[in-house]
Structures are given as C-alpha cells and as structure tokens.
Amino acid sequence: MSNGTDVQNTAGYYEDVLPGVEVEIGRHTPSREEIIRFATEWDPQPFHIDEEAGRNSVMGGLSASSCHTYSISSLIYSQSEAKLHTAAMLGLQMKFPAPVRPDEELTLFEICDRKRVSASRPGFGVISSRTTMRNARGEDVMVMESNFLVRCRP
Amino acid sequence: MSNGTDVQNTAGYYEDVLPGVEVEIGRHTPSREEIIRFATEWDPQPFHIDEEAGRNSVMGGLSASSCHTYSISSLIYSQSEAKLHTAAMLGLQMKFPAPVRPDEELTLFEICDRKRVSASRPGFGVISSRTTMRNARGEDVMVMESNFLVRCRP
Numbered sequence: 001m002s003n004g005t006d007v008q009n010t011a012g013y014y015e016d017v018l019p020g021v022e023v024e025i026g027r028h029t030p031s032r033e034e035i036i037r038f039a040t041e042w043d044p045q046p047f048h049i050d051e052e053a054g055r056n057s058v059m060g061g062l063s064a065s066s067c068h069t070y071s072i073s074s075l076i077y078s079q080s081e082a083k084l085h086t087a088a089m090l091g092l093q094m095k096f097p098a099p100v101r102p103d104e105e106l107t108l109f110e111i112c113d114r115k116r117v118s119a120s121r122p123g124f125g126v127i128s129s130r131t132t133m134r135n136a137r138g139e140d141v142m143v144m145e146s147n148f149l150v151r152c153r154p
Numbered sequence: 155m156s157n158g159t160d161v162q163n164t165a166g167y168y169e170d171v172l173p174g175v176e177v178e179i180g181r182h183t184p185s186r187e188e189i190i191r192f193a194t195e196w197d198p199q200p201f202h203i204d205e206e207a208g209r210n211s212v213m214g215g216l217s218a219s220s221c222h223t224y225s226i227s228s229l230i231y232s233q234s235e236a237k238l239h240t241a242a243m244l245g246l247q248m249k250f251p252a253p254v255r256p257d258e259e260l261t262l263f264e265i266c267d268r269k270r271v272s273a274s275r276p277g278f279g280v281i282s283s284r285t286t287m288r289n290a291r292g293e294d295v296m297v298m299e300s301n302f303l304v305r306c307r308p
Contacts, residue, residue, distance in 0.1 A: 044226040044232050045240060056302065058241045058275065066243040067225040071196040074221050078198050086199060087212045089220040091249040096242075121212065149212065 007088040013153040014125035018039040022111040025131075030064055032102035034049065063099035069142050070094065070101070073133050076108040085123060087152035092146035098139040105136050113145075124149050128130045167239045167270065167307040168279035176265040179285075184218055186256035192222040202294040217253035223296050224248065228288050230262040239305035241278060246300035252293040259290050267299075271306070279302050 003007030043065035054062035064072070077083055080137040093150030100106065109132045118124040127150050197219035200207030208216035218226070231237055233245030254260065265287045273276040281304050287296040 041229075043228040052303075052307075058278070065228065066223065066246075067228050070224060071221040072198040074219065078196075086202075089250055091247070093245070093247045094219075095245040096160075124212070 007132055009037055010081065010083075011086075012082070013078070014084075014117070014127070014150045015153050017084065017115055017117055017125075017127055017150070019112045022050075022109055024080050025082050025108040025110050026080045027105055027107050028072050028076050029103060029105045029147055030068070030072060031102065032062065035062060035064045035068065035100070035102055038071070039065045042067050045092070059099045061099070066094070066148070068077060069096060069100050069133070070144075073107060073142060073144065074132060075108075077131075080108075084127070085087075087149040087151055090126070090147040090149060092144055094142060094144045096142055098135065098141050100141045106133050108133050118149065121149065123152050126150075127153055136146050162255065163234065164237075164238070165240075168281070168298060169307050171238065171266050171269055171279075171281055171304070173266045173269055176263055177236050179234045179236050179262040179264050180231050181259055181261050182226050183257060183259045184222070184226060186216065189216060189218045189222065189254070189256050192225070192249075193219045196221050213253045213254070216256055218255075220248070222260070223250060223254050223287070224298075226254070226260060227262055227285060227298065229252045229288075229294060230260075231264075234262075236264070238281070238306055241303040241305055242300040244280070244303060246298055248298045250296055252289065252295050254295045255289070260287050260289050260295060272303065275303065277306050279306055280304075 036049050046061050047057035048065045051062050110129055112127055112129045114128045116126050116128055128147050130141055131144040134140050161210055188202050191205055198222045201211035201213050202219045205216050268279055268282045270280050280301055282301050285298040286294055288294050
C-alpha cells in the first residue's frame with residue numbers, strides 16, 4: 001500500500017481554489033452489486049438490498065443508501081485532478097432529491113462559494129463549497145454544502 | 155440473504171416515536187483494519203489510511219473518514235431495537251467535533267426533536283431527530299440533525 005503521501009502529490013492548495021467557478025470533478029456508475037454490498041454492510045434496509053422491497057418502497061426501485069451516496073461523492077473526488085490537500089471535514093449539509101439507481105452514471109460537480117484563511121490554524125484555509133451529484137437524466141441525487149480545512153501552499 | 159422484510163419486523167412506526175426522549179441506540183468499535191479498509195475504498199486520504207500520515211495531520215493520529223463515521227451511525231441504528239420503518243432520508247446536517255480513532259468504542263444517542271404527519275405522502279410521517287455519536291472519553295465525534303420519512307402504523 002502507498003504511504004499515502006504520493007496520492008496527494010498532485011493535489012492543489014488553498015491558493016489554487018477559485019471561488020464561483022463550477023468544476024466537473026468526475027464520474028462513477030454504481031453497479032447493483034455495489035449498492036447491495038454497501039447497504040448489506042452498513043445500512044441493510046430492505047429497499048437498499050432487495051429489488052422487490054425497492055419496488056414496493058417510496059423510492060419505487062432499488063436505491064443506494066445515503067451513506068453510499070456520500071461515499072461515492074468522496075470516491076469521485078479522491079480520483080480527481082481537482083482534489084486538494086484537504087485536512088479535515090468540518091461540517092456539511094446534504095439533501096437527496098432523487099434516488100441513486102443501479103447502473104446509472106453519476107457526475108459530480110463542485111463550486112467554491114467562499115474561502116477564508118483559518119484564524120485558529122495558521123497555514124490552513126476554510127473552503128465552503130457546494131457539491132452536486134447528478135444522474136444521466138439530469139436529476140440531482142445529492143446536493144451538499146460543506147466546510148473543510150485545506151492546506152495553504154507551503 | 156434475507157429478503158429484507160424480516161429485518162424490519164420488529165421496527166417501530168411513526169406513532170411509536172416519543173419526542174424529547176433521548177435513547178441510547180447502540181455501540182460499535184471500529185478497528186484499525188476497518189478504518190483503513192473503508193477509507194482505502196471510498197476516501198483514501200493519507201490521514202485515513204496511514205498511521206504516520208495521521209500523526210502528522212491536524213487530526214494528530216489515524217482517524218476514520220467522515221463517510222465511514224456516518225456509515226457507523228447507520229450500522230448501529232440498523233442493529234438497534236429502536237429502529238423504525240424508515241422510508242427515506244430527506245436531508246441532514248453533520249458536524250465532526252472530534253476524530254474517530256481505531257479501537258475506541260462509539261455510542262450512538264438519538265432524540266426526536268419534532269414529528270409531523272406528511273402532508274404530501276399519506277401514511278407517512280416526518281421525524282426530525284438529533285443523533286450524537288460519542289467516544290469512550292465522552293467526546294462527541296458526530297452530531298447530526300436529520301429529517302427522515304417513517305411509515306405510520308398500518
């Protein structure tokens with residue numbers, strides 16, 4: 001396994017973030033197997049692990065757990081060239097306007113709403129961003145506003 | 155695999171929720187292996203997968219991903235006798251005041267702040283709850299406010 005340092009070598013710093021510019025971060029298509037496997041381990045509600053229970057649910061079909069949906073956004077981000085030297089997730093708000101379905105491609109978009117140098121942690125800044133994950137039909141499946149700590153350029 | 159229906163047979167309904175009463179939902183202790191395995195798949199930042207990178211981070215040691223932390227709260231809930239016939243997670247806010255460390259037992263507490271019958275979905279109610287996950291030293295590692303849809307008693 002990597003020691004973790006290499007992974008971040010291409011990551012950006014606080015100074016590289018341009019507020020107000022929406023960026024396409026990347027894509028991921030969760031398979032049926034992935035949705036069921038994740039939910040079986042972490043959120044085994046019937047409509048996340050069983051096709052028929054999904055059809056009979058308010059979701060109207062098998063759908064991914066909200067934990068999985070959030071994790072997918074993290075996975076896409078981690079594989080992106082737009083990723084930053086993040087240091088900590090401080091807090092977030094999430095909504096899930098539409099269900100995540102098996103074999104539907106999801107695209108993650110991010111826009112920095114504001115940024116500020118951290119008063120309490122020299123060498124770090126706080127990024128406030130809005131992240132949207134959208135399916136191929138143009139429906140938002142996750143809308144997240146988050147605040148996270150990012151390293152300033154050394 | 156269960157068809158998912160059995161899992162919910164002991165779950166409560168909207169009418170069973172008592173606002174204002176904090177309940178201990180359950181406990182989970184994430185191992186070092188679990189923290190590294192989850193982060194390697196979904197959030198491979200150095201401080202989530204490498205001990206030394208953790209020590210050199212603002213977290214001061216290896217810590218669980220926020221995706222993993224949220225998933226742990228879901229896992230504890232799913233194994234609890236306090237679980238409900240939930241139908242959908244509508245939205246949530248989370249903060250992570252302290253890091254989740256390997257081999258530290260986490261306890262999940264939940265209190266319903268308010269509940270209301272759904273106007274748009276007959277047969278369902280909306281629960282607004284505050285969920286707190288605390289480590290053995292009494293530090294909150296996750297504070298979540300969420301709104302979710304729950305079935306009314308048939």
